[in-house]
Amino acid sequence: MHFETLSTYEKLSERAADFVAAQILLNPRSVLGLPTGDTPLGTYRQLAARHKAGKLDFSQITTFNLDEYLGLAPNHPQSYRYFMETNLFSKVNLPAQSTHVPGGIGEGDEMAAQYDRLLQAAGGITLQLLGIGHNGHIGFNEPGAIFTAPTHAVTLTPETIAANARFFQTENEVPRRAVTMGMRPILQAKKIVLIAAGEDKLNILQRALTGPITPEVPASLLQLHPDCTTLYTPEKPV
Ligand code: F6R
Numbered sequence: 001m002h003f004e005t006l007s008t009y010e011k012l013s014e015r016a017a018d019f020v021a022a023q024i025l026l027n028p029r030s031v032l033g034l035p036t037g038d039t040p041l042g043t044y045r046q047l048a049a050r051h052k053a054g055k056l057d058f059s060q061i062t063t064f065n066l067d068e069y070l071g072l073a074p075n076h077p078q079s080y081r082y083f084m085e086t087n088l089f090s091k092v093n094l095p096a097q098s099t100h101v102p103g104g105i106g107e108g109d110e111m112a113a114q115y116d117r118l119l120q121a122a123g124g125i126t127l128q129l130l131g132i133g134h135n136g137h138i139g140f141n142e143p144g145a146i147f148t149a150p151t152h153a154v155t156l157t158p159e160t161i162a163a164n165a166r167f168f169q170t171e172n173e174v175p176r177r178a179v180t181m182g183m184r185p186i187l188q189a190k191k192i193v194l195i196a197a198g199e200d201k202l203n204i205l206q207r208a209l210t211g212p213i214t215p216e217v218p219a220s221l222l223q224l225h226p227d228c229t230t231l232y233t234p235e236k237p238v
Helices: 009-026 041-052 080-087 108-121 158-167 183-187 199-210 218-224
Strands: 002-005 031-034 062-065 067-069 127-130 152-155 177-180 191-197 228-233
Touching (some): 009 041, 108 152, 108 177, 183 218, 199 228
Parallel strands (some): 002 228, 031 062, 031 127, 127 191
Antiparallel strands (some): 067 177
């Protein structure tokens, strides 16, 4: 496990974008695993700027997002598909059919199984970018998650519902269920870059990266990955 502390959120975003850009240059047909949330916003801005400057070509890249709320249509402003379209997909030359976000409308388990099949057919993730929740969740793999789980439907914890309520008008509007890539396909990624911004993430980072490897802290499983880099800055996302 490699750990770097960056002095600012901007520097963290540049460094994370460097990893993604290097991967794309090395293998223009890479499969990227992507998170939503506040933390990757700066990375996505960087990637869009590099593409605009003619330095990064996404035309052969495939992407798989980690998760999606169940019950939100792709055009719902709080859906993760909408987030990705707004913050990255519309700003780079990724072919629409090469971007994958789990379906929000339909039967959760069926959509999850279908998503895993697509991911396997694409050869799995080459580079997985991750954020981390305050309770150690990865994607929507909450404390107690089964380490070997494939993509699956989950019920969100009260803590995650409360944390995500900031994006909705009321906490009641936060969907209670989601589809998430499981820890198995995430851990099968060839390379992982975990990004965390803000001193409020330091405690869980320490637990995840140096504490016991336990389902109670899903991110602790990253300790077993042979090529995982963690980028941390005390500065919150701006
Ligand atoms: C979302 C995801 C989540 C977030 C985590 C941190 O796709 O994977 O696990 O990475 O909740 O979110 P932020 O970055 O908003 O602190």
